[in-house]
Amino acid sequence: MQNTSKHSTLFGVLFIFMGLPTLFWFLGEYPFRSFLKDSLGLATLLALYLLYLQFFLSGIPKTPLESYRFKTIIRIHKYIGYVVVLFFMLHPFFIVLPRFFEAGLLPQDALIKLLTTFETQGEIVGLIAYLLIFFLGATSLFRHKLGMKYRSWKLLHGITSLLFIFLASWHAIDMGRHINDAQTLWIVLVASTASWMLLQSYRREDERIK
Amino acid sequence: MKESNNEGFSRRDFLGIAGVATLATVGLNGEGESTLPSIDPKGFETKEYQSDVLVIGGGVAGVFAATKARDAGADVMLVVKGGLGTSGQTPFAKGVFSFDAKESGVSLDEFTNKVSRSSLGTNNAIYTKQMAEHSKARVEELRSWGFFDQVLCRDPLTHPIKEREIPVMERIMITHLIKEEGKIAGAMGFGIDEQSLYLFRAKSVILCTGAGGFKPNGFPISDLTHDGTVMAYNIGAKVTGKEWNDGHVGSDKNSAASFDNWHGMFEQVPSTTSVEIRHDLGVDLNYQAYKKGPPVMMGPPQQGATFVVGGPFRPVEFSQMHGERRDHPPRGEHRGPPPRDERRGPPPGSNGTNVGGASAGLSIHKSEGLVPINEQCESTIQGLYAAGDALGSYMAGAIYTQIGSSMAGSSVQGAIAGEASAKYAKTIAMPKIPKSKVNKIKEEILAPLYRESGYSPAWVTQTLQGVMIPNFVLYIKKELMMQSALAYVEELQSHHSPMLKASSLHELRLAHETTNMILSAQMKLKASLMRTESRCSHYRVDYPDMDNENWQVWINIYKGKDGTMEFEKQPFGTWAKV
Amino acid sequence: MSITSIRGCIGCGDCVRACPTDVIRLDAKTGKAFIAYVEDCQICHLCRMYCPVDAIIISPEKMIPVVVSWR
Structure with missing residues (x-):
């Protein structure tokens, strides 16, 4: 009985955070660019949803994942966290990576341009979010060295994460090349549910x- | 703990919801309709600049001209219709000729003589020799700027300009040259991005504006509309080379796709070429198409190409056809490719059938443009110089001869013109331009914006293309047909050109470009009618043979006293008279 | 249809400067590049090659009728 419920929860999680985003991605009928570019694009989109999933894996009570053991949940949270943080730390590099394999602006020139252009809202927001992800990664990795109480660390982590997903979602919706209206709505829905839950x-x- | 979802509203709740609302707004506004500010023709201000030497054009010739003029001590400005290093044909040129007598086993004189043989005497041997002589030095400079290190040439070509702190003004279309007291005095134009007119006072001007076409499909020259030639002609300069044709063909499928037509060549890192003299880019395929009808294929007969007897004369020692050119490297290889011609058509047999007119309106490199009066790239107007494809130097002749020589020639001529104009600028005072003249030019520039009714430049251009581009008009020439086309073109010239209407700065640019193309079409038809023979890339069915008795001459065109178009013959191997 | 879309633009303006035929402009409000004059696209791909974030998609088909010398 419990197993079935666990399975259906897992299925639900996959559907919400992987299935639907991928479906919207396909429904966008974006022109094929290259295997590398499109794979990176889809991976980035799914990585964003994994970040939303992190909120549900943060051990907050009253989430659909309550039935899992706290320890298991936190272990998955950490694992996904480090992988996705690493992925997003490489995000700017992934954008210029295909330039190594095709003609055009040299990848290093593209990267410099990308990191030093502050002309659009989406780009500035993205760069701030980029700094936040370093902060999130570092404060998690060196939590014990920070000398903070667990409770205050948790609050710091939560507030930073909130700010981060707000900016990251904004950046994704504004700049993402595989974002259509359906995807936008889904991002807003998932992101706000996650935020609301934490709050x-x-x-x-x-x-x-009190 | 009980669920308290609906109990009151905390500050955090409010923040969260506000955030969601912002997200939603941002998201849904992401792809709104973008528009440009509207234009008020009365709202133009005139910005004034002054320099010893003004370089117009931002290709390789312009960069060398500005660099060398600066090094010769002149105060220089560079103005370009598009971007520096992203305008004209330079961004697409992948081969640069570097002459080395030892390495090639060909002496400078032997090289020059062979070019003269291939070009059937149409080349100016002095410019041919000059190009070869200086090519290596210019190539080495390009190399030091990083030109041969990457696909794109903006940064390498910006390098020497930045180093010398030469002011560059991009996205400004110069429409008028200004002549005072028989000498060049400056230029004027308008900005494409904002409502401004630009007046440049200069002791000397170097036109590095390239050549032009009829915004043809399949060749990246839609920004080249003979602007330099036309503005120089309008102040009395002599121009030449209008009867010659560049015979590039494109693919039958997606003919307008310049990038695809070149099969990855735009993606290659530039490299150097060595001595290889040919007889290329004439109208052989045009003749084949005319005689046999489409489909036309490139390449040797066994690959599907048909061979037609007759047509344009090709000297025996240069008897290879287009299709027998060197093999191309495998597709997709763009780092360190073998030497290539910067202007080669699609590789043989790789994409089936071809259609003509990919470069319609363009002459052979450096055969059309301002008539030089000496080897210093000086035009018939005192203080006005031209370099590269804007100069009718006949460096290659009326057929494309040395592979890669176009880039080399533009570099060499740019450098020479730069030095010469700096030297000239030292001898004269800064010219004065009367206010009345500036006002008159301002009126002419802005006229299309003031018109409440008139023709769309895009439509007039398309009409011009329809008249000029057919094979039986521009390429396989005969008197009656050219007369008929001329009637159309003169109608466009006299009636439509003065009634072009623009409602944006983009359209204003198109209007001036269209006017220039119409004038160039008229020159092309009249010069082609005048040359009653066939030679190199000029082929007439009614005069199919070469006539050495009467036509060992170049045709110069200039504006007569009453404003009519005048023509004169200039014997091969002589300099034009001022 | 020539240049087809610009997605993920960071507003650096390099495509505007790179386009020989003035097809692309920057939107005054968002700062992003948009396709302003698609009919003048000569399908040369310079904009795409200069774009630091590879935001530009180009198709080989021309927007307006194509005039050639024969067909």
Whole structure:
């Protein structure tokens, strides 16, 4: 009985965070560019959804994943976290990577241009989010060296994550080349549910302290 | 703990919801309709600049001209219709000729003589020799700027300009040259991005504006519309070479796709070429198409090409046809390819049938443009110089001879013109331009914006293309047909050109370009009618043979006293008289 | 249809400068490049090759009727 529910939860998670985004990606009927470029594009999109999933794997009670063991959840959270943080740290490099295999602006010139252009909202927001992901990664990796209480660290981590997904979603919706209206709505829905859930948990904590 | 979703509203809740709302707005506004600000013809201000030497054009000739003029001590400005290193044919040129007598076993004189034989005497041997002589030095300079290190040439060509702090003004279309007291005094034009007119006072001007075509399909020369030739002609300069044709063909499929037509060549890193004299880019395939009808294929007969007897004369020692050119490297290889011609057509037999007119309106490299009066690239107007495809130097002759010599020639001529104009600028005072003249030019520039009714430049251009581009008009020439086409073109010239209407700066540019193309079409037809023989890339069915008795001459065109188009013959191997 | 789309533009303006025929402009409000005059695209791919984020897609088909010497 519990197993079935676990399975259906897993299936639901896959559907929400992988299935639908991929479906919207396909429905966009974007022109084929190259295997490398399109794979990177899809991977980036799914990595973004994995970040949303992180909110549900953060051990907050009252989520659909409550039935899993806390320890298991946190272990998955950490694992996904480090992989996705690493992925997004490489995000600017992935954008210029195909330039190694085709004619045009040299990859190093493209990268410099990309990191030093501050002309559009989406780009600036993206660069701030880029800095935040380093912060998130570093504060998680060196949590024990920070000398913070777990509770305050958790709050810092949560607030940074909130800010991060807000900026990252903005950046993705504004700049993403495989973002259509359906994808936009789904991102907004998933991102706001995730944020709302986290904020709810804070409120519950507030109430408990009172 | 109980769920309290609907109990009150915390500050955090509010922030969260506000965030979501912002996200949604941003997302849905992501792909709105973009528009450009509207234009008020009365709202133009005139910005004024001054320099010893003004270089117009941002290809390789312009870069060398500005660089060398600066090194010779002149105060230089460079103005370009598009971007520096991204305009004209330079961005697409992948082969640069570098002459080395030792390596090739060919002496400078032998080289020059062979070019003269291939070009049937149409070349100016002094310019041919000059190109070869200086090519290696220019190639080495290009190399030091990084030109041979990457596919794109903007950064390498910007390098020497930045180094010398030469001011560059991009996206400004110069439409008028200004002559005062018989000498060049400056130029004027308008900005493509903002409502501004630009007046440049200069002691000397170097036109590096390239040649031009009829915005043909399949060749990346739609920004080249003979602007330099026409503005120089308008102030009395002599121009030449209008009867010659560049015979590039394109692919039958997606004929307008310049990039695809060149099968990856635009993606290659430039390299150097060595001595290889040919007789290329004439109208042999045009003749084949005319005689047999389409489909026409490139390449030797066994690959599907048909061989037609007769047609344009080709000297025996240069008897290879287009299709028998060197093999291309495998596709997709763009790093360090073997030496290539910068202007070669699609590789033989690789894409089936061809259609003509890919470069319609363009003459052979350096055969059309301003008539030089000496080997210093000086035009018939004092203080006005031209280099590269803007100069009718006949460096290659009326047929394309040495592979890669176009880039080399533009570099060499740019350098020579730069030095010469700097030297000239030292001898004269800064010219004065009367206000009345500036106002008159301003009126002429802005006229299409003021018109409330008139013809669209795009439509007039298409009409011109329809008249000029057919094989039986531009390439396989005969008197009656050219007379008929001329009637159309003169109608466009007299009635449509003065009624071109523009409602944006983009369209204003198109309007001036269209006017220039119409004038060039008229020159092309009249010069072709005048040359009653066939030679190199000029072929007439009614005069199919070469006539050495009467036509060992170049045809110069100039504006007569009453404004009519005048023609004169200039014997091969002589300099034009001022 | 020549230049087809620009997606993921960071607004550096290099495509505007690179285009020989003034097809692309920057939107004053968003700062992003947009296709302003597609009919003048000569399908040379310079914009695509200069774009640091590879945002430009180009198709080999021309928007307006193509005039050639024979067919």
